Amino acid sequence: MKVIRIDRGEGKFREGLKLLQNSYVAFGPLKEDREVYNFKILGDKTPDLNIQNTYLSPKGIVFPQSEVMLKYTLDETKEDCNLMKEAEKDKKPKAVFGIRPCDAASFLIAKRNFDTADYKDPYWISSYEATTFAGLACNEPCSTCFCKSAGYGPFNEEGLDLLFVDFNSYFLIKVLTPKGEELMKKANWQNVVDSDKALADILSKKTSCEDKFTTSIATSNLKSKTILELYNAPFWEEESFACLNCGTCTFVCPTCWCFDIQDENCGCDGVRMKNWDSCMFPLFTLHGTGHNPRGNKQQRVRQRFMHKLKYYLDKYDKGIQCVGCGRCVRLCPVNIDIRRISEKMNGYKACN
Amino acid sequence: MQNPYLPYPVRIAEIITETEDKNLKTFKFTFLKKEDEENFKYRSGQFSELSVTGKGEIPIGIASSPTEKGFLKFTVNKVGLVSSHLHTMKVGDIMGIRGPMGNSYPWDILEGKNVVIIGGGFAFTTLRSSIIYMLNPENRPKFKEINVIYGARTPGMLLYKEELASWEKRDDIKMHITVDAANDPNWKYNVGFVPTITEKKAPPADKDTYAIICGPPIMIKFTQPVLDKLGYTHDHIIMSLENRMKCGIGMCGRCNIGKEFVCKDGPVFTLAELNKTPKEY
Numbered sequence: 001m002k003v004i005r006i007d008r009g010e011g012k013f014r015e016g017l018k019l020l021q022n023s024y025v026a027f028g029p030l031k032e033d034r035e036v037y038n039f040k041i042l043g044d045k046t047p048d049l050n051i052q053n054t055y056l057s058p059k060g061i062v063f064p065q066s067e068v069m070l071k072y073t074l075d076e077t078k079e080d081c082n083l084m085k086e087a088e089k090d091k092k093p094k095a096v097f098g099i100r101p102c103d104a105a106s107f108l109i110a111k112r113n114f115d116t117a118d119y120k121d122p123y124w125i126s127s128y129e130a131t132t133f134a135g136l137a138c139n140e141p142c143s144t145c146f147c148k149s150a151g152y153g154p155f156n157e158e159g160l161d162l163l164f165v166d167f168n169s170y171f172l173i174k175v176l177t178p179k180g181e182e183l184m185k186k187a188n189w190q191n192v193v194d195s196d197k198a199l200a201d202i203l204s205k206k207t208s209c210e211d212k213f214t215t216s217i218a219t220s221n222l223k224s225k226t227i228l229e230l231y232n233a234p235f236w237e238e239e240s241f242a243c244l245n246c247g248t249c250t251f252v253c254p255t256c257w258c259f260d261i262q263d264e265n266c267g268c269d270g271v272r273m274k275n276w277d278s279c280m281f282p283l284f285t286l287h288g289t290g291h292n293p294r295g296n297k298q299q300r301v302r303q304r305f306m307h308k309l310k311y312y313l314d315k316y317d318k319g320i321q322c323v324g325c326g327r328c329v330r331l332c333p334v335n336i337d338i339r340r341i342s343e344k345m346n347g348y349k350a351c352n
Numbered sequence: 353m354q355n356p357y358l359p360y361p362v363r364i365a366e367i368i369t370e371t372e373d374k375n376l377k378t379f380k381f382t383f384l385k386k387e388d389e390e391n392f393k394y395r396s397g398q399f400s401e402l403s404v405t406g407k408g409e410i411p412i413g414i415a416s417s418p419t420e421k422g423f424l425k426f427t428v429n430k431v432g433l434v435s436s437h438l439h440t441m442k443v444g445d446i447m448g449i450r451g452p453m454g455n456s457y458p459w460d461i462l463e464g465k466n467v468v469i470i471g472g473g474f475a476f477t478t479l480r481s482s483i484i485y486m487l488n489p490e491n492r493p494k495f496k497e498i499n500v501i502y503g504a505r506t507p508g509m510l511l512y513k514e515e516l517a518s519w520e521k522r523d524d525i526k527m528h529i530t531v532d533a534a535n536d537p538n539w540k541y542n543v544g545f546v547p548t549i550t551e552k553k554a555p556p557a558d559k560d561t562y563a564i565i566c567g568p569p570i571m572i573k574f575t576q577p578v579l580d581k582l583g584y585t586h587d588h589i590i591m592s593l594e595n596r597m598k599c600g601i602g603m604c605g606r607c608n609i610g611k612e613f614v615c616k617d618g619p620v621f622t623l624a625e626l627n628k629t630p631k632e633y
Contacts, residue, residue, distance in 0.1 A: 069357050072405050082405040084359050085573075087497040118616070119601040122353045227610045231630045258605030261357075261598045263408050270406050277604070284606050285596050290430035291569070293595060293632040311611035
């Protein structure tokens with residue numbers, strides 16, 4: 001394993017960030033407004049690496065909130081009237097700088113949905129493949145972080161091309177993939193250090209962070225229960241009672257991928273787009289006849305948690321559809337908490 | 353990488369108004385490109401996304417049969433934005449089709465078996481496809497007895513009236529057409545709801561007899577107890593579901609019933625399978 005060191009003071013760090021923008025569109029956490037930080041295109045700004053989880057997850061870099069898929073003209077004087085065509089895409093490589101390990105892992109979870117044996121979503125896949133993930137390990141967990149018990153962790157490397165570890169005056173960087181290697185070259189960050197010593201230092205940081213977690217999610221028994229047993233459990237009514245159907249949880253969640261497809265016309269030109277959607281909204285499942293299989297909020301709240309904690313688990317056998325970033329826990333206006341719900345599901349026994 | 357969101361361009365070749373309320377039209381489409389037609393290999397029971405440029409897409413069961421070459425047929429009820437616009441379109445207009453999507457009726461299992469088709473209202477489209485497929489001279493020997501119970505509110509609301517009449521005349525398919533009420537004094541078929549006619553006419557259950565049910569929820573609700581009474585086991589009752597869909601390829605997340613997607617893992621499920629999933633359809 002190659003480990004590279006960058007000293008923060010020398011200007012090498014800023015210089016590299018500038019250099020790599022010749023080859024990549026670089027994103028990093030930046031302050032947007034008051035205390036709101038989100039992933040933005042860096043330009044000449046320096047990413048703020050002290051903030052922990054950004055307000056929104058960086059899923060939009062790979063899977064934009066609105067994305068043009070196809071274009072067409074409705075102008076009957078044109079030969080290609082009504083014919084759908086692929087819209088041109090900006091294929092420039094992207095680099096996400098300072099992404100936290102939980103958010104990087106969330107792309108692997110969503111990949112199982114978009115990159116399947118039968119169908120491949122070319123928009124999601126090409127965007128994902130064009131992106132290099134330069135992650136930043138977490139030295140301190142937030143009070144709402146439970147990535148470790150969700151199956152990942154503050155130094156988790158899955159889904160990352162590089163792992164930066166912050167030692168205040170310098171970074172040690174684990175080069176995890178050829179894509180990561182390429183980025184380090186482009187940024188001219190090439191100060192290779194003795195890896196045994198560096199890996200030992202990184203390991204001690206990792207252990208120290210892992211010991212600081214105060215909260216966890218219980219999932220060990222979910223697999224052994226049947227879908228209908230959990231679906232018919234009595235606690236959904238109580239758990240969904242306060243829900244406002246605002247959709248914040250799905251909006252901020254790095255692993256929520258549901259989308260809508262809409263045609264948008266402007267004069268005679270138009271585009272077919274993909275937009276984020278949410279299982280919290282009644283329109284999501286409304287039939288043309290007026291019938292709605294998930295017409296009340298109890299059904300919708302149940303759908304969200306059953307999807308994350310049971311359907312996904314059963315379908316792929318790769319853990320739950322949650323990386324433990326804690327955004328939904330922090331931002332739900334009525335304190336619906338995935339940890340509490342998972343605990344109820346995990347401990348539930350139907351009485352026959 | 354093939355783009356599963358890009359529809360094949362098609363031309364409307366024919367439009368038939370099927371029902372007296374004029375809310376159901378059958379659209380016959382031809383492909384603009386020969387190679388698209390060759391790529392579009394489907395089985396009865398599958399569906400497609402019909403793409404009306406500038407309006408959107410709707411998931412509709414394929415009413416033509418794979419044995420009918422050179423075109424695709426869909427019968428569309430006028431309901432929402434896309435279907436209403438489609439109803440205003442004319443022969444010669446260009447639009448798109450994505451598919452075929454979903455599984456299909458389980459033809460490998462149905463071979464060598466008795467098939468009982470039970471349909472109601474405008475859910476008869478993929479059942480028409482199945483009947484045409486089974487009656488094809490090459491395929492008919494592969495199936496034993498075929499019974500069809502098909503009901504609509506009135507004689508004028510039945511789909512594919514000419515074909516129904518021609519199947520009535522054949523001796524290799526037993527037709528049991530019914531209407532809830534007949535306003536036509538010359539009506540010579542059954543009068544009564546589908547569950548009642550099923551009870552009277554459906555063959556007794558055995559391990560070689562499969563029922564395919566497709567219809568409005570109320571019909572399914574009352575037909576299922578009848579099939580139970582007749583002794584049909586739940587793995588011999590085959591149903592085709594509908595849910596709101598967008599992508600049609602199991603990605604957009606809205607049509608699931610538990611962990612299964614109606615668009616990709618369905619729309620055809622046995623009742624035994626459905627018994628294990630949430631009833632979110």
